Amino acid sequence: MAFVEQLIANLLYGAILGAVYGLATMGLSLIFGVLRIVNVGHGAFIMIGAFTAYWMFTLYGISPVLSLPLAMAAGMIIGVAVYLVVVKRLVDAPELATLLAMFAIGIFIEEAAKQIWGANYVGYSWEIGSISLPFTEIPYTKLVAFISSILIAAAVYVWFRKTKLGKAVRAVVEDREGALTCGIDVNKIYALSFSLGIGLTVLSGVLVTLFTPVGINAYMGGEYTLKAFVIAVLGGLASPWGAFYAGFIFGLIENGSYTLLGLIPGVEPFGLTRFVSFVVLMLVLLLKPTGLLGGE
Amino acid sequence: MLTVRELESGYGEMQVLWGVNLDVREKSITTVLGPNGAGKSTTLKTIFGILKPWSGTVEYIGENVTNMPPHKKVELGITLVPEGRHLFPNMTVEDNLIMGAYLKRAEDRLEDSLDLVYTLFPRLKEREKQKAGTLSGGEQQMLAIARALMTSPNLILMDEPSQGLAPKLVKEVFETVLKLKEEGLTILLVEQNVFASLEISDYAYVLHEGKIAFGGSVDEVRESEEIKKAYLGV
Numbered sequence: 001m002a003f004v005e006q007l008i009a010n011l012l013y014g015a016i017l018g019a020v021y022g023l024a025t026m027g028l029s030l031i032f033g034v035l036r037i038v039n040v041g042h043g044a045f046i047m048i049g050a051f052t053a054y055w056m057f058t059l060y061g062i063s064p065v066l067s068l069p070l071a072m073a074a075g076m077i078i079g080v081a082v083y084l085v086v087v088k089r090l091v092d093a094p095e096l097a098t099l100l101a102m103f104a105i106g107i108f109i110e111e112a113a114k115q116i117w118g119a120n121y122v123g124y125s126w127e128i129g130s131i132s133l134p135f136t137e138i139p140y141t142k143l144v145a146f147i148s149s150i151l152i153a154a155a156v157y158v159w160f161r162k163t164k165l166g167k168a169v170r171a172v173v174e175d176r177e178g179a180l181t182c183g184i185d186v187n188k189i190y191a192l193s194f195s196l197g198i199g200l201t202v203l204s205g206v207l208v209t210l211f212t213p214v215g216i217n218a219y220m221g222g223e224y225t226l227k228a229f230v231i232a233v234l235g236g237l238a239s240p241w242g243a244f245y246a247g248f249i250f251g252l253i254e255n256g257s258y259t260l261l262g263l264i265p266g267v268e269p270f271g272l273t274r275f276v277s278f279v280v281l282m283l284v285l286l287l288k289p290t291g292l293l294g295g296e
Numbered sequence: 297m298l299t300v301r302e303l304e305s306g307y308g309e310m311q312v313l314w315g316v317n318l319d320v321r322e323k324s325i326t327t328v329l330g331p332n333g334a335g336k337s338t339t340l341k342t343i344f345g346i347l348k349p350w351s352g353t354v355e356y357i358g359e360n361v362t363n364m365p366p367h368k369k370v371e372l373g374i375t376l377v378p379e380g381r382h383l384f385p386n387m388t389v390e391d392n393l394i395m396g397a398y399l400k401r402a403e404d405r406l407e408d409s410l411d412l413v414y415t416l417f418p419r420l421k422e423r424e425k426q427k428a429g430t431l432s433g434g435e436q437q438m439l440a441i442a443r444a445l446m447t448s449p450n451l452i453l454m455d456e457p458s459q460g461l462a463p464k465l466v467k468e469v470f471e472t473v474l475k476l477k478e479e480g481l482t483i484l485l486v487e488q489n490v491f492a493s494l495e496i497s498d499y500a501y502v503l504h505e506g507k508i509a510f511g512g513s514v515d516e517v518r519e520s521e522e523i524k525k526a527y528l529g530v
Binding site: 164167168170171174175177179180181182183184186187 | 376
């Protein structure tokens with residue numbers, strides 16, 4: 001029984017963490033979908049969000065929930081700046097050029113963060129209690145992260161489906177030339193999408209801190225870049241919704257396999273979960289290369 | 297209405313247009329004929345601004361629009377029905393049409409424009425809620441033309457609207473183009489279908505290796521045996 005309870009508890013944690021993973025990948029997928037640019041500097045933007053939450057909390061006592069809109073706004077401003085200074089010139093350049101540029105931007109941001117904030121790991125602890133379930137306890141902070149992720153993803157979804165600008169972004173994704181003939185200023189849509197994508201990524205960095213209370217550091221992003229790539233491919237790469245659902249699946253696989261691997265004597269489960277995640281990725285690529293939810 | 301002078305452009309290093317001159321009169325159908333690779337599509341793309349002109353000028357109602365980006369041209373009343381349709385396949389027919397009325401000027405007339413295109417193409421009304429990608433080839437072409445009409449244009453550039461369609465549908469498309477002219481629109485058509493397009497045109501140009509080889513009224517083009525033999529292969 002203990003094992004079943006532990007598995008259920010871990011899957012629950014997986015779903016909660018998965019929602020945040022999903023949200024943290026939506027920006028990557030959005031930018032790839034609209035601009036066909038792979039943001040290899042993704043993790044650096046998550047790190048900015050994490051530091052936003054940390055400083056707001058430690059300096060002013062502002063709760064991470066209130067840091068969310070701030071991080072979104074800061075991310076969008078950074079996004080516009082990066083777009084205008086770098087990406088705009090590279091939109092029609094070969095993939096390698098944009099790949100290297102995004103890589104360079106990521107390193108630049110990380111090194112700047114190290115200069116400003118130092119290389120040490122920092123953290124904060126936001127105590128708001130926890131909820132007791134029969135088999136486990138879940139801190140409210142994680143529930144807040146879970147609910148925020150779902151609400152934000154839903155808001156983005158509605159924005160894409162119902163608003164004129166959101167539809168214009170979809171039109172550009174579906175057919176750039178078609179969008180031009182409708183009078184859509186494609187460059188403006190590129191700038192907007194890039195800025196939104198970075199905004200969402202920085203925002204998700206705030207939520208990430210609710211899971212790694214002492215893991216905030218200039219180089220913390222690498223892990224998230226890696227995971228976001230796996231999740232984005234699982235979700236079909238170009239679709240923010242696919243990414244969100246795939247985040248859930250990734251969270252479940254990660255936590256579910258942790259429990260199962262822990263049963264094998266002599267195995268260190270934490271290191272192996274990442275192995276399992278990549279095995280799943282390879283299987284998906286073999287069996288359904290368009291992603292689990294791909295095709296659309 | 298549209299005056300093109302010494303237009304040159306191409307892709308990358310490869311020059312395709314070598315000084316194209318043409319005039320489009322208001323409320324007329326002007327056709328550019330020519331074999332594959334003569335630069336017909338390139339001409340339309342350069343006029344619309346999808347391709348950057350290397351040199352030469354494009355004037356629209358007295359205004360120099362040579363280097364104007366496409367979305368500004370749509371604002372002025374020029375649009376393109378691109379080769380291969382370029383619809384939004386995962387959006388419904390209705391949403392495709394609404395996207396056509398994206399700019400403020402067109403959005404103000406959304407209801408009237410929808411009435412117009414649904415009268416012209418009752419089939420699209422029936423399939424309003426269907427995704428554009430699930431339509432048949434003929435219906436997709438109708439939708440591409442309808443979406444262009446939603447921008448409230450004065451001048452429509454049409455790139456091979458009959459391409460890939462069965463003969464019966466080709467006839468339907470050309471009848472539609474004629475109807476658009478009767479509605480007061482000006483059309484610059486690019487076609488490989490020589491007979492059908494001459495049937496509805498007022499003026500025609502023959503493009504050969506990136507240059508205009510001949511231009512004039514449709515009768516002049518028809519009567520000139522030389523031109524038929526040399527450039528049209530009929």
